[in-house]
Amino acid sequence: MSEPAQNSQSVEELYDEGQxxxxxxxxxxxxxxxxxxxxRTYKWMAxxxxxxxxxxxxxxxxxxxxVLFDIPARQYHIFGITILPQDVxxxxxxxLFFAILLAVVTTMVGRAYCGYFCFxxxxxxxxxWIEEKLEGAPAKRKKLDKAPFSVGKLWVKSKKHLFWLLxxxxxxxxxxxxxxxxxxxxxxxxTLSASSTEWGTLALFTVGTxxxxxxxxxxxxxxxxxxxxxxxxxxxxxxxxxxxxxxxGEPRGRLKKGQQIEGNGDCIDCNQCVAVCPTGVDxxxxxxxxxxTCALCxxxxxxxxxxxxxxxxxxxxxxxxxxxxxxxxxLFKRPRVLVYMSIMVLAFVxxxxxxxxxxxxxxxxxxxxxxxxxxxxxxxxxxKYELKIxxxxxxxxxxxxxxxxxxxxxxxxxxxxxxxxxxxxxxxTVYLRLPRRQLEEPTVPVYFKLVGVExxxxxxxxxxxFIGPR
Amino acid sequence: xxxxxxxxxxxxxxxxxxxxxxxxxxxxxxxxxxxxxxSWLWCLVYFVLYPAIPTLDGYSKGTMGWxxxxxxxxxxxxxxxxxxxxxxxxxxPNTTAAMIIADDELRNYTVxxxxxxxxxxxxxxxxxxxxxxxxMSADQSGYPVLADDDWLYxxxxxxxxxxxxxxxxxxxxxxxxxxxxxxxxxxxKHVVALSDGSEHAAGKELFNNPTKGGCFACHGxxxxxxxxxxxxxxxxxxxxxxxxxxxxxxQASATHTIAHGVxxxxxxxxxxxxxxxxxxxxxxxxxxxSIKKLAVYVHQLGGGK
Numbered sequence: 001m002s003e004p005a006q007n008s009q010s011v012e013e014l015y016d017e018g019q020x021x022x023x024x025x026x027x028x029x030x031x032x033x034x035x036x037x038x039x040r041t042y043k044w045m046a047x048x049x050x051x052x053x054x055x056x057x058x059x060x061x062x063x064x065x066x067v068l069f070d071i072p073a074r075q076y077h078i079f080g081i082t083i084l085p086q087d088v089x090x091x092x093x094x095x096l097f098f099a100i101l102l103a104v105v106t107t108m109v110g111r112a113y114c115g116y117f118c119f120x121x122x123x124x125x126x127x128x129w130i131e132e133k134l135e136g137a138p139a140k141r142k143k144l145d146k147a148p149f150s151v152g153k154l155w156v157k158s159k160k161h162l163f164w165l166l167x168x169x170x171x172x173x174x175x176x177x178x179x180x181x182x183x184x185x186x187x188x189x190x191t192l193s194a195s196s197t198e199w200g201t202l203a204l205f206t207v208g209t210x211x212x213x214x215x216x217x218x219x220x221x222x223x224x225x226x227x228x229x230x231x232x233x234x235x236x237x238x239x240x241x242x243x244x245x246x247x248x249g250e251p252r253g254r255l256k257k258g259q260q261i262e263g264n265g266d267c268i269d270c271n272q273c274v275a276v277c278p279t280g281v282d283x284x285x286x287x288x289x290x291x292x293t294c295a296l297c298x299x300x301x302x303x304x305x306x307x308x309x310x311x312x313x314x315x316x317x318x319x320x321x322x323x324x325x326x327x328x329x330x331l332f333k334r335p336r337v338l339v340y341m342s343i344m345v346l347a348f349v350x351x352x353x354x355x356x357x358x359x360x361x362x363x364x365x366x367x368x369x370x371x372x373x374x375x376x377x378x379x380x381x382x383x384k385y386e387l388k389i390x391x392x393x394x395x396x397x398x399x400x401x402x403x404x405x406x407x408x409x410x411x412x413x414x415x416x417x418x419x420x421x422x423x424x425x426x427x428x429t430v431y432l433r434l435p436r437r438q439l440e441e442p443t444v445p446v447y448f449k450l451v452g453v454e455x456x457x458x459x460x461x462x463x464x465x466f467i468g469p470r
Numbered sequence: 471x472x473x474x475x476x477x478x479x480x481x482x483x484x485x486x487x488x489x490x491x492x493x494x495x496x497x498x499x500x501x502x503x504x505x506x507x508x509s510w511l512w513c514l515v516y517f518v519l520y521p522a523i524p525t526l527d528g529y530s531k532g533t534m535g536w537x538x539x540x541x542x543x544x545x546x547x548x549x550x551x552x553x554x555x556x557x558x559x560x561x562x563p564n565t566t567a568a569m570i571i572a573d574d575e576l577r578n579y580t581v582x583x584x585x586x587x588x589x590x591x592x593x594x595x596x597x598x599x600x601x602x603x604x605x606m607s608a609d610q611s612g613y614p615v616l617a618d619d620d621w622l623y624x625x626x627x628x629x630x631x632x633x634x635x636x637x638x639x640x641x642x643x644x645x646x647x648x649x650x651x652x653x654x655x656x657x658x659k660h661v662v663a664l665s666d667g668s669e670h671a672a673g674k675e676l677f678n679n680p681t682k683g684g685c686f687a688c689h690g691x692x693x694x695x696x697x698x699x700x701x702x703x704x705x706x707x708x709x710x711x712x713x714x715x716x717x718x719x720x721q722a723s724a725t726h727t728i729a730h731g732v733x734x735x736x737x738x739x740x741x742x743x744x745x746x747x748x749x750x751x752x753x754x755x756x757x758x759x760s761i762k763k764l765a766v767y768v769h770q771l772g773g774g775k
Contacts, residue, residue: 370599374618374772377706384617384772419574427578431772 029145030218031138032128033275037299046116047125054170057177069179075423081355082392082423086362090354097347102227104340106234108331109317110241114228115294120220123171123213124278127164134160138275164214165206172205218279222290232289236336238328242295243318244273244284252284255308266310273297273315283315361399361420362390363450365464372467380435381468382412387428389450391420398453401430406446406466408438417453432466439468553583561759567627570766577766584767587760591749592616592768600771604712611711611742619773620708624697626775631765637748640700642688644731644738649682657683658724664693664705665720711742 034040059066061079068077076083083090105112114121135141135156147153176198177185188194189202212220221228235241249267253260260268267284274282276297279290283297301315322328331337368384376382391397401414413430420426432446446466452458475484483493497503517523521537523530550557556579559565570576589598597603600616619625622640623633645654653676660673676683677693686693688701695703702710709720711727727742734741749756749764756764768774 368599370597371601371615371617374601374615375707376618376773377620377703377708379707382618382772429581429770 025219030278030280031141032278032280032296033138033272033300034129034132035276035296035300035303037296037303039295039299043116043125043294043296047122049117050119050122054174057174057182065181067178068181071179073423081358082394083358084390084392086390087354087358090351093347093350093354097344097351100340100344100347102231103234104337104344106231107236107239107334107336107340110235110239110293111228111231111291112293114221114231114292118227118292120212120225121278121292121294123167123209124217126167127213128278130163130167131160134163161214164210168206168209168213169202171209172202175205176201218290218292221279221292228289228292235287237320237326238334240317240319241287241293242283242291242298242315243320243323244286244315245313245318245323246284246286247323249284249314260308266305266314268304268308270304272300272304276300287320358392359458359460360391360393360455361397361450361452361458361460362392363401363448363460363462364388364390365448365462367464367467373469375436375469376433380433381439381466383432383466383468385430385432385448385464387414387430387448387450389420389426389428391422391424391426393458394422396420396422397455397458400451400453401428402449402451403432404447404449406432406434406444409434409446409466434466434468436468439466442470443467553579556580557759560762561757563758565762567631567762567765567769570762571627571769577770580763580766581770584760584763587756587764588767591754591756592764600768611744614710615708616768617772618708619775620703620706621697621773621775622695622700622702622710624775625769625773627765627769629697630768630774631761633746634761634764634768635748635750637753638700638746639733640744641734642701642727642732642742644729644734644741645683646729646731646738649676649728653682654725654728657685657728658721661704661724661728662720665707665709667705710744 056067057065061077064077066077066079070077074085102113131141132138135144144153144156173185173189180198185194185198188198194202216224244267249265251264252267252269253264254269255261273284274280274297276299277283278294278296279292281288281290283291295317298315298317302312305312305314319328332341364387366386366388368386372383374382387401389399391399397420398417399420400417401411403409403411410433411430412433414428418428420428444466446464448462448464450460450462475482476486476490477492481495483495485493498506517530518532519534519536520532521529522532556576559576560570560580570580588600592600595603595613596616597613602613602615602617604612614622621629623629623638645657649657656670656673657676658673660670660677663670663673677685677689678691680687688699689695689704690701693704695701709723711723711732712720726740730738730740730742732742732744735743747753749761750758
């Protein structure tokens with residue numbers, strides 16, 4: 001029986017693995033080495049998109065903040081388009097679009113969002129960049145951390161924390177700036193006259209950024225972030241992820257006198273891939289829950305391969321199937337990708353349709369229920385309606401209401417065009433009168449048509465009911 | 471116990487079960503201790519700041535002087551502050567109800583806020599939304615619909631305001647004591663015919679005969695009623711007293727009204743009962759502003775003139 005032997009062997013392996021297996025639960029600060037390279041450049045490029053977050057609020061459009069999420073007024077302004085709560089279905093489609101975008105990107109190239117775009121990753125990157133500028137390379141930083149308290153240490157450390165806090169505060173201010181006029185916001189903050197919501201949000205974001213990017217770092221990804229957990233299960237064996245080529249690299253071994261030992265693989269056990277990892281992962285153990293697929297280990301490994309004249313790509317973007325020599329379907333033949341893509345296209349088309357068809361005017365009609373109808377002195381039947389007219393434009397509009405679909409009906413109360421307030425719902429009461437003999441059924445449909453007098457392209461129709469005695 | 475402690479280098483309490491199960495004397499976790507101390511510190515602060523401790527003559531007031539009813543009153547005051555600019559305009563004696571109707575913003579505010587007043591004071595009889603009420607009164611006289619355009623005392627905003635302020639009580643004699651049943655039936659037929667746009671010859675004769683019906687004295691030669699007296703317009707399709715028993719029996723209704731009169735219960739217990747109480751200083755004493763609001767509300771229900 002060979003099985004027990006095998007079993008004992010695999011337990012041995014488990015012990016070996018246990019020796020190596022280590023999960024950093026925050027007891028040590030990871031001081032990752034920084035080095036330049038292809039993916040480092042990509043990372044900076046992706047990170048620079050966040051400049052929009054900081055400077056986007058200063059854009060103006062027609063004398064107004066170009067993008068303004070005006071919560072108190074319940075209006076979103078996006079480059080001259082005003083989006084009101086009534087258009088919330090588009091927000092739902094937008095969320096769907098981004099959720100599926102996350103899914104499709106993750107299926108194709110793993111946790112690219114985590115590695116390149118996530119604010120946690122980017123802010124940690126910036127914070128550690130400052131740390132490196134002020135405190136020096138990782139080895140020096142570790143030494144400084146262990147060094148006893150001194151004035152010099154205090155000086156260096158407090159400079160770092162000051163910069164961190166400044167960035168955190170600016171992050172908070174920039175966040176608030178999307179929700180209120182940014183120029184006024186600066187004035188309010190500087191004159192200490194901002195509202196309690198503005199101070200509260202600033203404080204929350206300052207403390208949040210400072211703690212999360214300064215101290216929590218990769219622990220936030222490991223223990224706090226739901227996306228990192230969700231994304232981990234969206235990968236499959238065909239996803240391209242930074243992978244260590246086991247077949248080429250093993251058995252790994254250090255160089256002896258600058259020469260590779262006969263029989264060893266290409267991995268020279270230089271540990272550079274671990275040194276540069278911002279989450280402290282050893283990529284050579286395979287897919288790791290801590291890996292944010294930032295590909296900095298690829299840069300590190302490539303630079304070492306260049307040094308020892310080996311081809312690049314010992315660590316590279318590769319799927320598990322490809323590594324094991326299996327056939328990999330082209331991207332656009334994978335069912336998951338196709339399904340995700342079609343949902344994305346549908347959501348996108350819906351948003352475009354919505355944006356093209358946002359009418360400047362909208363009418364809703366509420367039929368009075370108490371009483372449903374009254375008989376007038378001339379024997380005709382009267383119904384009362386409340387019109388809710390929404391004017392999404394920035395100007396006061398003159399509108400005209402007419403009815404269709406009911407012969408012989410008289411509209412009372414809106415004989416003349418009337419004004420509706422900009423950006424608000426204007427309630428308006430009208431009555432419909434119909435001679436009793438012209439009422440063929442107790443309940444008949446009637447259509448209210450609303451049209452802008454000066455701007456006939458703004459119009460809206462609503463179906464309501466005319467109710468009479470049985 | 472402790473002399474045969476199998477785990478001498480461990481800080482345990484010396485209590486063992488099943489050889490190795492034992493109670494340790496570890497410190498509680500740091501986060502737990504922080505939470506614990508924060509909790510009682512918070513309690514101390516709370517007990518000082520807020521009312522918390524019962525005493526013999528009440529309770530400790532707390533240094534902040536906070537009370538639930540005080541907070542409620544503050545909230546109310548803040549709402550009143552928002553409403554103040556409109557309320558001031560409405561309560562100003564120089565603002566007439568007609569001026570409120572002419573001002574879109576003020577009218578909208580008035581209609582919204584008067585809805586509550588109407589619910590409190592009016593809808594018990596007139597139904598919510600002024601839909602009237604035919605079933606509630608004991609003698610089935612019913613209460614008038616306010617959403618139609620038929621007004622006994624006039625439907626202009628000023629007339630409505632007067633009606634609400636002073637109340638109304640019209641009187642119609644009980645003709646059962648003076649006319650024969652046949653004559654009353656003829657009169658009733660005439661009233662029904664008028665409502666349909668025609669007339670009934672015998673009934674018309676009685677209607678115009680001062681020694682018989684003499685109805686024209688109050689209802690007018692054209693039978694269209696007089697707002698000053700509150701006499702009904704008999705030629706329109708709206709019936710103030712519509713229901714006798716069940717169903718829309720106009721002949722029976724007219725007969726009953728003519729025979730027993732309106733508000734003549736002192737001489738005829740079966741008389742129709744139709745009293746609008748006063749809401750001004752003579753009655754419920756609502757403020758002039760509230761009455762203005764109610765008049766505007768009633769005016770826009772569907773038939774204001």
